[in-house]
Amino acid sequence: MRIQIKDIYTIQPDLSIKKCDIYISGGYILGVNSKPDGFMASKIINGHNKLLMPGLVNAHTHTYMNVFRNCADDLPFAEWLFDRIDPMEAKLTPEDGYWGAMLACMEMLSTGTTCFLDMHMFRNQIAQAVYDSGIRAVLSRGLVGEGQNEGGKMRLCDAFEEMARWRECSRLSFMLGPHAVYTCDEEYLNVVAESAKNCGVGIHVHLSESVDEVENCRKKYGVSPVKLLERSGCFDGRTVAAHCVNLSEEDMEILKAHNVSVASCPKSNAKLGNGAADIPALLDKGINVCIGTDSAASNNSLNMFSEMNAMAMYHKCLRRDPTAVSADTVYRMATINGADALGVKAGMVSPGMLADLVILDLDRPQLHPLGDMTAALSYSVNGSEVETVLVNGDVVYHKGEFANIDSERVYYEVDKIAGRIR
Amino acid sequence: MRIQIKDIYTIQPDLSIKKCDIYISGGYILGVNSKPDGFMASKIINGHNKLLMPGLVNAHTHTYMNVFRNCADDLPFAEWLFDRIDPMEAKLTPEDGYWGAMLACMEMLSTGTTCFLDMHMFRNQIAQAVYDSGIRAVLSRGLVGEGQNEGGKMRLCDAFEEMARWRECSRLSFMLGPHAVYTCDEEYLNVVAESAKNCGVGIHVHLSESVDEVENCRKKYGVSPVKLLERSGCFDGRTVAAHCVNLSEEDMEILKAHNVSVASCPKSNAKLGNGAADIPALLDKGINVCIGTDSAASNNSLNMFSEMNAMAMYHKCLRRDPTAVSADTVYRMATINGADALGVKAGMVSPGMLADLVILDLDRPQLHPLGDMTAALSYSVNGSEVETVLVNGDVVYHKGEFANIDSERVYYEVDKIAGRIR
Numbered sequence: 145m146r147i148q149i150k151d152i153y154t155i156q157p158d159l160s161i162k163k164c165d166i167y168i169s170g171g172y173i174l175g176v177n178s179k180p181d182g183f184m185a186s187k188i189i190n191g192h193n194k195l196l197m198p199g200l201v202n203a204h205t206h207t208y209m210n211v212f213r214n215c216a217d218d219l220p221f222a223e224w225l226f227d228r229i230d231p232m233e234a235k236l237t238p239e240d241g242y243w244g245a246m247l248a249c250m251e252m253l254s255t256g257t258t259c260f261l262d263m264h265m266f267r268n269q270i271a272q273a274v275y276d277s278g279i280r281a282v283l284s285r286g287l288v289g290e291g292q293n294e295g296g297k298m299r300l301c302d303a304f305e306e307m308a309r310w311r312e313c314s315r316l317s318f319m320l321g322p323h324a325v326y327t328c329d330e331e332y333l334n335v336v337a338e339s340a341k342n343c344g345v346g347i348h349v350h351l352s353e354s355v356d357e358v359e360n361c362r363k364k365y366g367v368s369p370v371k372l373l374e375r376s377g378c379f380d381g382r383t384v385a386a387h388c389v390n391l392s393e394e395d396m397e398i399l400k401a402h403n404v405s406v407a408s409c410p411k412s413n414a415k416l417g418n419g420a421a422d423i424p425a426l427l428d429k430g431i432n433v434c435i436g437t438d439s440a441a442s443n444n445s446l447n448m449f450s451e452m453n454a455m456a457m458y459h460k461c462l463r464r465d466p467t468a469v470s471a472d473t474v475y476r477m478a479t480i481n482g483a484d485a486l487g488v489k490a491g492m493v494s495p496g497m498l499a500d501l502v503i504l505d506l507d508r509p510q511l512h513p514l515g516d517m518t519a520a521l522s523y524s525v526n527g528s529e530v531e532t533v534l535v536n537g538d539v540v541y542h543k544g545e546f547a548n549i550d551s552e553r554v555y556y557e558v559d560k561i562a563g564r565i566r
Numbered sequence: 567m568r569i570q571i572k573d574i575y576t577i578q579p580d581l582s583i584k585k586c587d588i589y590i591s592g593g594y595i596l597g598v599n600s601k602p603d604g605f606m607a608s609k610i611i612n613g614h615n616k617l618l619m620p621g622l623v624n625a626h627t628h629t630y631m632n633v634f635r636n637c638a639d640d641l642p643f644a645e646w647l648f649d650r651i652d653p654m655e656a657k658l659t660p661e662d663g664y665w666g667a668m669l670a671c672m673e674m675l676s677t678g679t680t681c682f683l684d685m686h687m688f689r690n691q692i693a694q695a696v697y698d699s700g701i702r703a704v705l706s707r708g709l710v711g712e713g714q715n716e717g718g719k720m721r722l723c724d725a726f727e728e729m730a731r732w733r734e735c736s737r738l739s740f741m742l743g744p745h746a747v748y749t750c751d752e753e754y755l756n757v758v759a760e761s762a763k764n765c766g767v768g769i770h771v772h773l774s775e776s777v778d779e780v781e782n783c784r785k786k787y788g789v790s791p792v793k794l795l796e797r798s799g800c801f802d803g804r805t806v807a808a809h810c811v812n813l814s815e816e817d818m819e820i821l822k823a824h825n826v827s828v829a830s831c832p833k834s835n836a837k838l839g840n841g842a843a844d845i846p847a848l849l850d851k852g853i854n855v856c857i858g859t860d861s862a863a864s865n866n867s868l869n870m871f872s873e874m875n876a877m878a879m880y881h882k883c884l885r886r887d888p889t890a891v892s893a894d895t896v897y898r899m900a901t902i903n904g905a906d907a908l909g910v911k912a913g914m915v916s917p918g919m920l921a922d923l924v925i926l927d928l929d930r931p932q933l934h935p936l937g938d939m940t941a942a943l944s945y946s947v948n949g950s951e952v953e954t955v956l957v958n959g960d961v962v963y964h965k966g967e968f969a970n971i972d973s974e975r976v977y978y979e980v981d982k983i984a985g986r987i988r
Contacts, residue, residue: 214937214946218892251931255948411875414883415945417890444945445932450875453833457876458883461836468839470640509673510867512977513984515636523837523866524636526677528950555934562935 145186152191157492161517168499171536193507198491199258199500200448201482203407204386204436207248207262208241211561212441235565241266243557245273253541255447255527258500263321267302271310278540278548282486284321284348291331324350325361325369337377346382353387354418370395384485389421396429405432405485410454412438420458424468434482449527452478456522471522499537504529567608574613579914583939590921593958615929620913621680621922622870623904625829626808626858629670629684630663633983634863657987663688665979667695675963677869677949680922685743689724693732700962700970704908706743706770713753746772747783747791759799768804775809776840792817806907811843818851827854827907832876834860845881846890856904871949874900878944893944921959926951
């Protein structure tokens with residue numbers, strides 16, 4: 145489909161606002177205010193009183209866990225995980241994973257997220273949900289293992305099978321997902337890092353989420369989790385490290401030296417009692433910080449606008465400094481920084497970028513008067529202003545309706561799953 | 567109008583969920599699952615797949631300041647106030663105050679708030695906006711003054727005139743609003759407290775918002791702001807104290823002894839760099855804590871669901887404790903605690919309570935699977951699930967439309983004001 149979006153307020157790469165005409169074809173933005181030769185739109189979207197922005201990038205989540213929403217809250221971490229989440233997870237079938245992921249795709253699309261980085265435990269179902277829903281994703285089969293044991297090898301094999309099976313879907317790409325230093329031993333981390341190098345894919349890992357993780361790693365290996373991942377080779381290629389709540393100065397230097405991107409999940413870290421990453425310090429070091437929602441089991445929403453608000457506010461609060469993390473910074477974290485971290489050519493409205501775009505309705509009480517646009521997006525919106533979402537140049541969501549998803553069917557299935565596993 | 571809401575999931579006073587039939591007439595809930603004798607509904611609302619809850623109570627805001635949205639962000643406090651807000655405020659006409667308040671009423675109603683406590687600087691316009699919009703409010707003309715000087719007397723006179731003029735509107739009640747200990751001297755605080763006693767109205771005051779406020783008060787008076795307000799008589803009747811970020815143990819004891827309600831504004835306190843009130847400690851003392859958004863100049867939204875999320879999350883984050891402030895607690899703060907603080911017979915779905923009610927659409931991705939209801943309301947919703955809002959037994963909002971407000975007119979006026987004052 146060749147789409148022209150007419151006369152729409154558009155966030156420019158320098159964050160200024162300009163009324164633009166946008167020309168889209170073949171999945172990409174072909175022109176901004178400059179009609180490509182011979183372009184003939186098959187669809188025109190009227191931009192009156194709308195805002196065009198790049199789709200948000202959710203840089204760390206577990207979509208299948210959407211079936212765990214609102215059933216384990218306000219609990220100490222160990223009780224949350226071992227008494228509540230783990231027993232439910234043990235009951236999940238691969239098909240359950242598909243429906244959880246479909247629900248997550250609905251939630252993300254309807255609140256302006258067009259791409260996400262996922263860690264999961266299935267062979268095929270999350271990729272199928274991405275394929276079916278029309279969203280874009282980078283998937284990583286979660287890898288847990290010790291040395292050369294069979295379980296670890298088998299999971300790695302699953303990851304490769306997933307990559308092979310879905311190699312022709314342009315909206316899907318992959319990373320390897322060593323779960324964390326407390327679920328993978330050093331030998332297995334070496335194997336995973338070597339495999340990632342051989343295949344030319346990145347690494348997606350949980351890192352320094354809790355104080356316990358760091359202390360136990362130091363006890364077992366004599367080094368921090370960051371140092372362990374570095375020496376195992378996990379930082380040699382593209383790496384996205386989720387959480388990074390508990391870092392030393394040296395840890396931060398290592399992350400910077402290896403261009404590791406940090407996917408910070410402020411609401412999940414807060415809700416599980418882990419505190420907050422020191423985002424102002426990471427920014428000072430020049431580290432690429434992006435934003436993740438984590439899963440609905442620990443958030444309990446995948447609304448990136450809400451997460452942007454949290455990202456800005458928590459650090460102003462913690463530091464008692466209104467300048468700690470600005471609206472402009474948060475906007476970049478949720479768009480271009482996320483896209484860069486994932487290796488996806490998106491995150492800006494600019495010719496040559498993927499047409500992963502979000503149109504917001506500006507005629508809402510919370511957007512009058514409009515004022516500064518990144519402030520509006522970080523502090524005033526709640527995600528419900530999202531009217532139309534394009535992924536890969538196709539309209540996948542419009543005014544509550546999904547082009548490729550039957551909402552009723554998804555609700556029916558996830559409610560049934562919840563009834564069974566809880 | 568006599569309304570029956572049929573077969574709707576309803577949050578009970580004990581926070582359990584039950585399907586109910588609700589009978590409403592004359593502004594009040596007449597029956598829950600028990601039809602009053604001779605009741606004949608003139609309107610029936612079908613509750614299929616909906617949730618009924620009490621309307622949220624925004625316990626501290628400045629509605630006229632909605633015209634300042636998104637124009638002074640990420641700035642140090644002094645620059646924010648003296649260089650940005652004050653110069654704009656000096657340009658406001660009373661009519662501007664009306665349109666700002668109308669916009670605020672739209673924003674609040676559409677996100678489930680049915681009642682608010684306001685501090686303003688106008689004689690008549692905020693009350694007019696409340697009257698026109700159909701919302702419920704407790705208004706307090708902001709009082710600033712020294713001793714027996716003319717300005718302070720005049721403002722007190724304005725406050726009484728406002729009370730007199732609107733005495734017949736049952737949706738409006740009043741408090742006196744001594745602004746803060748740094749804008750009212752002790753003699754004036756005495757006068758205001760005496761006046762409040764004479765009229766039988768409560769006091770609404772900013773209290774211990776910043777470290778500077780506390781330090782300057784100690785320098786000038788030798789006591790904390792809490793102690794100063796106590797000795798001036800401001801705590802002798804019903805009192806709502808906004809912020810309370812910087813309190814000593816003794817301060818908390820004083821607030822408890824006088825049944826002062828604390829209206830905590832987590833997002834405003836964070837955004838202006840003031841930090842956060844020690845809510846877990848206030849709760850331990852048994853102090854009535856409710857929630858306010860503060861104004862759009864420092865938030866920048868009046869969405870109480872977003873504020874509920876902030877209230878729970880900030881304290882989990884600050885204390886690294888997932889149990890610090892629970893979803894149940896936050897729900898109570900935003901409903902019954904707020905209503906109690908304001909002296910409004912609302913905040914629960916129960917016979918005899920005012921019919922200030924909110925109906926949420928449960929068929930949203932973020933509400934599947936549903937799970938624990940207060941967790942859903944505190945952690946998953948964003949406010950856009952609000953489908954129908956009743957105030958005083960009348961439907962004032964339904965699916966984006968306001969019964970008594972012309973949105974286009976309000977947007978036009980506030981945008982014009984913003985253009986003029988910025």
